[in-house]
Amino acid sequence: GAVVSQHPSRVICKSGTSVKIECRSLDFQATTMFWYRQFPKQSLMLMATSNEGSKATYEQGVEKDKFLINHASLTLSTLTVTSAHPEDSSFYICSAPRGTRTDTQYFGPGTRLTVL
Amino acid sequence: GENVEQHPSTLSVQEGDSAVIKCTYSDSASNYFPWYKQELGKRPQLIIDIRSNVGEKKDQRIAVTLNKTAKHFSLHITETQPEDSAVYFCAAKSGGSNYKLTFGKGTLLTVNP
Numbered sequence: 001g002a003v004v005s006q007h008p009s010r011v012i013c014k015s016g017t018s019v020k021i022e023c024r025s026l027d028f029q030a031t032t033m034f035w036y037r038q039f040p041k042q043s044l045m046l047m048a049t050s051n052e053g054s055k056a057t058y059e060q061g062v063e064k065d066k067f068l069i070n071h072a073s074l075t076l077s078t079l080t081v082t083s084a085h086p087e088d089s090s091f092y093i094c095s096a097p098r099g100t101r102t103d104t105q106y107f108g109p110g111t112r113l114t115v116l
Numbered sequence: 117g118e119n120v121e122q123h124p125s126t127l128s129v130q131e132g133d134s135a136v137i138k139c140t141y142s143d144s145a146s147n148y149f150p151w152y153k154q155e156l157g158k159r160p161q162l163i164i165d166i167r168s169n170v171g172e173k174k175d176q177r178i179a180v181t182l183n184k185t186a187k188h189f190s191l192h193i194t195e196t197q198p199e200d201s202a203v204y205f206c207a208a209k210s211g212g213s214n215y216k217l218t219f220g221k222g223t224l225l226t227v228n229p
Contacts, residue, residue, distance in 0.1 A: 009169045043219045097215040103209055
């Protein structure tokens, strides 16, 4: 199956710093990627849709200036959590549909962010 | 927008029994319904999916049924095994080309040996 990677898998940072998370599609091109946040024992909540060559589309209630998304190429999207605070601590997961004629989404392994 | 309800939130069964998880959706234009299995700390893994032009799909011990009229779909796992223990999420994709999925809240399935 299609492979999506994320880096880093875990990150611990101090409050007020910024953290960048990378999402890569390894064996296919993805013009669209999705960023989710998952709190413990909860569902996946879509944060934003990352679009190659254009601005990301954010879900209601997600601060676009705090969660910066850049879809730099057809295989890479980055999420930067700016001025992180303890309440931003969560599991961040990206996903990508493979190809333009498929609904199937493949998820990255996730990034565990802990803000001290 | 789309709203997906999932029940039950927890399900405990004995090894060998069947497990059924049900989801309802609100957007009649939704046309794709995947099910994901997520083990603790791991990525969600697609286990089966169904499109709106099909009523049932089966893959070995796993099956999914879809009732478009009632706007609900279900996951059926037969002959459960301890390794089936995980959180299962249903999702729905609204009509359109943006691939956006709306997830249910998840079901924690525990299969007791």
